[in-house]
Amino acid sequence: MPSIPMNQAIREALHEEMARDSSIFVLGEDVIAHGGPYAVTRGIAEQFPDRIRQTPISEAAIVGTAVGAALCGLRPVAEIMYVDFITCAMDEVVNQMAKVRYMFGGQTDVPVILRLPSGSARLIAAQHSQSLEAWFMHVPGLQVAVPSTPRDAKGLMKSALRGRDPVMFIEYKRLYSVKGEVPDTEYVIPFGQADVKRQGEDITVVASGPMVGKALEAARILSAEGIELEVIDPRTLVPLDTDTIFSSVEKTNRAIITDEEVRRGGSSAELASRIAEECFDYLDAPVRRVAAADVPMPFSPVLEKLAVPSVEKLLAAARDLVA
Amino acid sequence: MGIKGPTTEQLLDMYAAMWRIRLFEEQAEYQSGQGKVLGALHTYIGQEAVGVGICAHLTDADYITSTHRGHGHCISKGADVRRMMAELFGRVTGYCKGKGGSMHIADFAVGMLGANGIVAGGFGLATGAGLAAQVRESGQVAVCFFGDGAVNRGPFHENINLGAVWRLPVVYVCENNQYAQWTPQEEITLVTDVASMSSAYGIPGAQVDGMDVLSVYQAAGEAVDRARRGEGPTLLECKTYRFHGHNFGDPQQYRTKEEISDWSGQHDPIQGLGDHLQREGVLTAEEAESIRNSVQEEIAGAVRFADESPYPGPEELTRDVFSTPVA
Ligand SMILES: Cc1ncc(C[n+]2csc(CCOP(=O)(O)OP(=O)(O)O)c2C)c(N)n1
Numbered sequence: 216m217p218s219i220p221m222n223q224a225i226r227e228a229l230h231e232e233m234a235r236d237s238s239i240f241v242l243g244e245d246v247i248a249h250g251g252p253y254a255v256t257r258g259i260a261e262q263f264p265d266r267i268r269q270t271p272i273s274e275a276a277i278v279g280t281a282v283g284a285a286l287c288g289l290r291p292v293a294e295i296m297y298v299d300f301i302t303c304a305m306d307e308v309v310n311q312m313a314k315v316r317y318m319f320g321g322q323t324d325v326p327v328i329l330r331l332p333s334g335s336a337r338l339i340a341a342q343h344s345q346s347l348e349a350w351f352m353h354v355p356g357l358q359v360a361v362p363s364t365p366r367d368a369k370g371l372m373k374s375a376l377r378g379r380d381p382v383m384f385i386e387y388k389r390l391y392s393v394k395g396e397v398p399d400t401e402y403v404i405p406f407g408q409a410d411v412k413r414q415g416e417d418i419t420v421v422a423s424g425p426m427v428g429k430a431l432e433a434a435r436i437l438s439a440e441g442i443e444l445e446v447i448d449p450r451t452l453v454p455l456d457t458d459t460i461f462s463s464v465e466k467t468n469r470a471i472i473t474d475e476e477v478r479r480g481g482s483s484a485e486l487a488s489r490i491a492e493e494c495f496d497y498l499d500a501p502v503r504r505v506a507a508a509d510v511p512m513p514f515s516p517v518l519e520k521l522a523v524p525s526v527e528k529l530l531a532a533a534r535d536l537v538a
Numbered sequence: 539m540g541i542k543g544p545t546t547e548q549l550l551d552m553y554a555a556m557w558r559i560r561l562f563e564e565q566a567e568y569q570s571g572q573g574k575v576l577g578a579l580h581t582y583i584g585q586e587a588v589g590v591g592i593c594a595h596l597t598d599a600d601y602i603t604s605t606h607r608g609h610g611h612c613i614s615k616g617a618d619v620r621r622m623m624a625e626l627f628g629r630v631t632g633y634c635k636g637k638g639g640s641m642h643i644a645d646f647a648v649g650m651l652g653a654n655g656i657v658a659g660g661f662g663l664a665t666g667a668g669l670a671a672q673v674r675e676s677g678q679v680a681v682c683f684f685g686d687g688a689v690n691r692g693p694f695h696e697n698i699n700l701g702a703v704w705r706l707p708v709v710y711v712c713e714n715n716q717y718a719q720w721t722p723q724e725e726i727t728l729v730t731d732v733a734s735m736s737s738a739y740g741i742p743g744a745q746v747d748g749m750d751v752l753s754v755y756q757a758a759g760e761a762v763d764r765a766r767r768g769e770g771p772t773l774l775e776c777k778t779y780r781f782h783g784h785n786f787g788d789p790q791q792y793r794t795k796e797e798i799s800d801w802s803g804q805h806d807p808i809q810g811l812g813d814h815l816q817r818e819g820v821l822t823a824e825e826a827e828s829i830r831n832s833v834q835e836e837i838a839g840a841v842r843f844a845d846e847s848p849y850p851g852p853e854e855l856t857r858d859v860f861s862t863p864v865a
C-alpha cells in the first residue's frame with residue numbers, strides 16, 4: 216500500500232469521485248491558486264476546469280450558494296479556509312443547510328460538504344486555531360466527520376461525496392502532512408463506523424482527530440507499565456457508533472474521552488454523558504475527559520503547549536483511573 | 539477647501555514613521571527566518587504611506603481598527619516598536635503578553651483597537667467606536683483600515699450603511715493593494731475602484747495614490763475633518779501595492795517579478811517622500827541617512843528588548859478570559 220499524507224488522500228478522493236460524478240463542484244477562496252493553503256484542491260483545475268471556482272472572501276455566499284446549488288442538482292464541496300471563518304456563514308450553516316430537509320418535510324436532499332481545516336498549527340493563535348466540532352454536533356441535520364489518518368480521510372470523503380446530507384468535514388491542519396498507508400484499490404468508509412485503532416483490556420480511550428495519534432503513543436508507554444488502552448476513533452461524531460464504544464466500555468469498565476476542542480461543552484461532554492447514561496452499571500470509575508484548556512488559543516508557544524491536550528495529560532488521566 | 543499642512547515637522551515625522559514601519563517589517567522577516575518571530579507574518583512593506591498619511595491627522599484619543607496586516611497601522615498610530623517586537627517573539631513584555639502575536643497586536647492607550655485575523659472583522663468595531671464618540675460628543679474620530687478583499691464580505695455593507703445613516707465620525711479606508719491573498723482583485727470583484735461604491739451608501743468617496751503620502755495626507759485630512767464636523771463617514775480608497783508576499787514565505791506564483799519590481803522601483807513611498815523633501819530643500823541626503831540610521835537603531839533596540847524578555851508564565855494561560863476567573 217502506498218504511504219501518502221492526508222492532504223493528498225483527500226485530494227485523491229475528490230479526483231476519483233469527480234471523475235465518477237459530474238455533479239461534484241468545488242468552490243472556495245484560493246482553491247485554484249496553490250490548491251488552498253494546504254494544497255488539498257491542487258490539480259483539480261487542470262483536470263476539471265469547469266467544475267472548480269475561486270470565490271471572493273465571502274464565506275456567507277460560499278455556503279449559501281453551495282446550499283442553493285445542492286438543492287438544484289449540484290454536489291458542492293466548499294473549502295472554508297480555516298474553520299474559524301465558518302462563523303461568518305453561520306446562518307447559512309445553521310438555519311439553511313441543516314434545516315432545509317426537515318423543515319420542508321423531506322422534499323429535498325442537501326448534499327453539501329464543507330471542508331474545514333481545524334485545530335492548532337504553526338502558532339496562528341486565537342482566530343485561526345479553533346476546533347468547533349461540538350457547535351456542529353449541536354445542530355440537528357449536520358453530519359460531522361473527523362478523520363485521523365489518510366486512509367480514513369479518503370474513505371470518509373468518498374462516503375461524504377456519495378451521501379445525501381450535509382457534512383461538516385473536519386480536517387486537522389497538523390495532520391495534513393502526516394503520512395499513512397492508503398489502499399490503492401477502491402474503498403469507502405461508511406459514516407457511523409468507529410475504528411478500534413488498538414485493542415486493550417484496561418481503559419477505553421475514545422479519541423478523535425489529532426488525539427488519536429497521541430492516545431496510541433500513550434498506549435505504547437502505558438503498555439510497559441502493564442496498563443492496556445483500547446483506543447477507539449469514532450471517525451464520525453454524527454452519526455456516532457455507540458455500539459462499538461459501549462461494548463468496549465463494558466469490557467474495560469473505564470473510559471477517557473479526548474479531543475482538541477476546548478473542554479467546556481466539547482464533543483467529549485456529549486460522549487461522556489452518553490457513556491454515563493448507557494454504561495453506568497459497567498463503570499468502575501468516573502468517565503474522564505482530556506481536552507483543550509477553556510481559553511482562546513494563545514499565541515506564545517509556551518502557552519499553546521499548555522492549552523493543547525498532550526500525551527502527558529493522557530498518561531496522567533489513565534494512571535489516575537487505574538490507581 | 540484645502541487641508542493645511544503638513545508642516546515641516548510633520549513631514550519629517552512622516553518620513554521617519556515610514557522608515558520605522560519598513561525597517562520593523564524587514565527585521566520581523568529576518569527574525570522569522572531565524573525562528574524568533576513565530577507564526578504567520580503579513581508585512582506592510584510598500585503600503586507605508588497609507589497608514590502614516592492617515593494617522594498624521596489623528597491623536598491618541600482617536601481610534602483605528604486594523605487587519606491581519608497590522609504592524610504599519612500600529613506604528614502609524616504611535617505604538618512602541620519594542621512591545622510590538624516582543625509580541626511577535628511571543629514574550630510576556632509584548633502588547634498582549636504574547637497571547638496575540640503578529641495578527642493580534644492592540645494598543646488601547648493610543649487608540650489602536652486591534653489587528654484582526656478575520657478579514658472585515660474591523661468594520662463593526664470602528665463603526666462602534668464612531669457611535670461611542672458621537673453619543674459621548676467627544677469629537678473623536680474612528681478610522682477603519684481594510685483591504686480590497688474585505689469589500690466582498692457582508693460587514694463592509696452593513697457597517698458603512700449604518701455609519702452613513704447615523705452620520706458617524708468614521709473614515710473607512712480601503713487599502714487596495716490589488717490582491718486578496720493569492721487572487722487578483724479583478725477576478726473576484728468587478729468594481730475595482732472601491733471608492734465608487736460610496737454612492738451606494740450616500741456618502742462621499744475619494745480615491746488617491748496610496749504610494750504618495752502627501753496625496754493620502756490631503757484626502758485623509760478632508761475625510762477626518764468632515765467626520766469631526768459631524769457630517770458622517772467617507773470611503774477613502776488608497777491604491778497601493780505590497781512589495782512582499784501575502785505572508786512571509788509566499789512564493790508569489792500569482793504575479794510577475796516585473797510587476798513587483800515596477801512598483802517597488804518606481805513607486806516606493808519612502809523614496810518618493812525623501813526625493814520630494816530634498817527637492818524642496820527640507821532635507822539633505824545626509825539628514826535622510828541619519829533619520830534612517832536612528833530608526834535602524836531603534837529597531838535593533840526593539841529586537842534586543844524582545845530577545846531578552848521572558849516568555850509568559852503558566853499562570854497566564856487562564857488569565858484574561860474573563861475579568862475575574864470563572865470555573
Ligand atoms: C473571514 C476570513 N476569510 C478568509 C481569511 C483568510 N485571509 C486572510 S488575509 C486574506 C486576504 C485579504 O485580502 P485583503 O483584504 O485585500 O488584504 P491584504 O492581504 O491584501 O492586505 C484572506 C483570504 C480570513 N482571515 N478571514
Ligand SMILES: [Mg+2]
Binds near residue numbers: 715716719
Ligand atoms: Mg489586498
